Amino acid sequence: MxxxxxxxxxxxxxxxxxxxxxxxxxxxxxxxxxxxxxxxxxxxxxxxxxxxxxxxxxxxxxxxxxxxxxxxxxxxxxxxxxxxxxxxxxxxxxxxxxxxxxxxxxxxxxxxxxxxxxxxxxxxxxxxxxxxxAALVAKPSITDVSQLAGKTVADPQRGGTQDIALKYYLKNHGLGFTGSGGKNVNVVSQDNAQTLTLFKQGRIDAAWLPEPWVSRLQQQAGAKVLVDEKSQWPGGNxxxxxxxxxxxxxxxxxxxxxxxxxxxxxxxxxxxxxxxxxxxxxxxxxxxxxxxxxxxxxxxxxxxxxxxxxxxxxxxxxxxxxxxxxxxxxxxxxxxxxxxxxxxxxxxxxxxxxxxxxxxxxxxxxxx
The missing domain is CATH 3.40.190.10 (Periplasmic binding protein-like II)
Incomplete structure (x- = not known):
């Protein structure tokens, strides 16, 4: 039917x-x-x-x-x-x-x-x-994860797959996401369409997203891939x-x-x-x-x-x-x-x- x-x-x-x-x-x-x-x-x-x-x-x-x-x-x-x-x-x-x-x-x-x-x-x-x-995309001026300190980074929803991937990656690179300080990253969870809009407006600096949003931020907002999640896994699988x-x-x-x-x-x-x-x-x-x-x-x-x-x-x-x-x-x-x-x-x-x-x-x- x-x-x-x-x-x-x-x-x-x-x-x-x-x-x-x-x-x-x-x-x-x-x-x-x-x-x-x-x-x-x-x-x-x-x-x-x-x-x-x-x-x-x-x-x-x-x-x-x-x-x-x-x-x-x-x-x-x-x-x-x-x-x-x-x-x-x-x-x-x-x-x-x-x-x-x-x-x-x-x-x-x-x-x-x-x-x-x-x-x-x-x-x-x-x-x-x-x-x-899935990938972490960022403003072209951000070329290293250390530059995310003090910046705002988005993902689709707290506790979701990209949220955990982002926070795990940040933690492994010496960055925090739960408090304040020079090495803290402001992680915000929101709808993907809102992330695209706010990225265009310069109100967020990066985002860990699934496709097609990775490609959309690249083509529509000038973002660059900072981390392709495949690179974090053996064989990319x-x-x-x-x-x-x-x-x-x-x-x-x-x-x-x-x-x-x-x-x-x-x-x-x-x-x-x-x-x-x-x-x-x-x-x-x-x-x-x-x-x-x-x-x-x-x-x-x-x-x-x-x-x-x-x-x-x-x-x-x-x-x-x-x-x-x-x-x-x-x-x-x-x-x-x-x-x-x-x-x-x-x-x-x-x-x-x-x-x-x-x-x-x-x-x-x-x-x-």
């Missing part, structure tokens, strides 16, 4: 007004997530509705394109697809934990926080989504986007989850096979979601910095958890055992004669 999308009010004062405006006519809200039971005549394990969250970012290219071209809805068959757009992961996982949505594409740190907050019961990571596509699902939804609706994963794999393959076509589609889809057409060539440049797929890069998740603990945004003794359930994904991959992926030892008993 056709996907129906809605824009969820964002948690920051600078929420994307354009998103809400775009939602007025072409995007409609869905009903309560309490809808249960399989559609009439559907096989057992099929949900009547899938409520899916994701971001209007290039790092979420797979759901943006897959929902936009109808591939996800087609794969889900009789299950009605309803989607919600978020600015950052903490808001999305809050919706997931509250039952407002059933699954969401989010960054690794919000997924970890949701798992820990629910004592390992409420959510499971069932796939990756993207690697790369680290998880940027995961697919997180409600544990109860996963258990009750295995056929629907399998269909969702199948659509993700097929869409990722399509993007990889023809990135030029994918960039055109992604550009159009992002324009519809945000209510504004992106400047020419932004999406093409941004997509080159992102590796789409389904590998969760589980080893990087462990490291990201340690980064969060190092900046006091996660307990140092946080237990991630059981956060992954890659069984459904690996079944899809085997059916497509593709290599299975590893959970890095963080799966529940009996999972891959």
């Amino acid at each position: 056709s996907a129906r999308s809605r824009i969820r009010p964002l948690a920051t004062t600078g929420a994307v007004v354009a998103l809400a405006a775009a939602a007025g006519m072409s995007l409609t809200a869905c009903g309560s997530s309490a809808a249960a039971g399989a559609p009439k005549g559907a096989p057992s394990g099929t949900a009547s509705t899938l409520k899916l969250g994701y971001f209007a970012n290039v790092t979420h290219a797979v759901p943006v394109v897959g929902v936009g071209d109808g591939s996800y809805a087609k794969a889900l068959g009789s299950t009605k697809l309803s989607t919600t757009i978020y600015n950052a992961g903490p808001t999305a996982v809050q919706a997931l934990l509250s039952g407002a949505i059933d699954a969401a594409y989010v960054g690794p740190n919000p997924a970890i926080n949701a798992f820990i907050k629910s004592h390992g019961t409420a959510v499971r990571l069932i796939a990756g989504g993207a690697s790369g596509g 680290f998880v940027t986007t995961n697919l997180l699902v409600s544990t109860s939804y996963l258990k009750k609706n295995p056929r629907t989850v399998s269909a969702l994963l199948g659509a993700q794999v097929a869409t990722a393959q399509s993007i990889t096979a023809d990135p030029t076509k994918a960039a055109t589609e992604l550009d159009a889809d992002l324009g519809k979601l945000t209510g504004k057409k992106l400047p020419e060539a932004v999406v093409v440049a941004a997509l080159k910095n992102v590796k789409v797929g389904w590998d969760p890069y589980a080893s990087s998740l462990k490291e990201l958890a340690s980064h969060a603990a190092a900046v006091d945004l996660l307990s140092k003794d946080a237990d991630l055992q059981g956060i992954y359930d890659l069984g459904p994904l690996n079944a899809v991959l085997q059916n497509k004669k593709l290599a299975v992926v590893s959970d890095g030892g963080l799966g529940a008993k009996g999972s891959s």
Whole structure:
């Protein structure tokens, strides 16, 4: 069935007004997530509705394109697809934990926080989504991280993946972010569109952002990349986007989850096979979601910095958890055992004669 999308009010004062405006006519809200039971005549394990969250970012290219071209809805068959757009992961996982949505594409740190907050019961990571596509951009006059002392640096949301990456990087370079003094950096968390506006106005000096905002600040505001996050990881591989699902939804609706994963794999393959076509589609889809057409060539440049797929890069998740603990945004003794359930994904991959992926030892008993 056709996907129906809605824009969820964002948690920051600078929420994307354009998103809400775009939602007025072409995007409609869905009903309560309490809808249960399989559609009439559907096989057992099929949900009547899938409520899916994701971001209007290039790092979420797979759901943006897959929902936009109808591939996800087609794969889900009789299950009605309803989607919600978020600015950052903490808001999305809050919706997931509250039952407002059933699954969401989010960054690794919000997924970890949701798992820990629910004592390992409420959510499971069932796939990756993207690697790369995040960077620290700054004014051209700033050529070294030491020059950020006393400056204002933005990220999408406190506790989010880029927020932790930024603070961990600052800490490792002898800079603070919680107080005052000559080596303190003023870190502000806000909507990405607001960051672009304030950077143009000279009111912020740098930002750690996901694509397409890295490319947008470069092309529209004259920013330069100070740190490409890929440079901080062996081989440049680290998880940027995961697919997180409600544990109860996963258990009750295995056929629907399998269909969702199948659509993700097929869409990722399509993007990889023809990135030029994918960039055109992604550009159009992002324009519809945000209510504004992106400047020419932004999406093409941004997509080159992102590796789409389904590998969760589980080893990087462990490291990201340690980064969060190092900046006091996660307990140092946080237990991630059981956060992954890659069984459904690996079944899809085997059916497509593709290599299975590893959970890095963080799966529940009996999972891959």
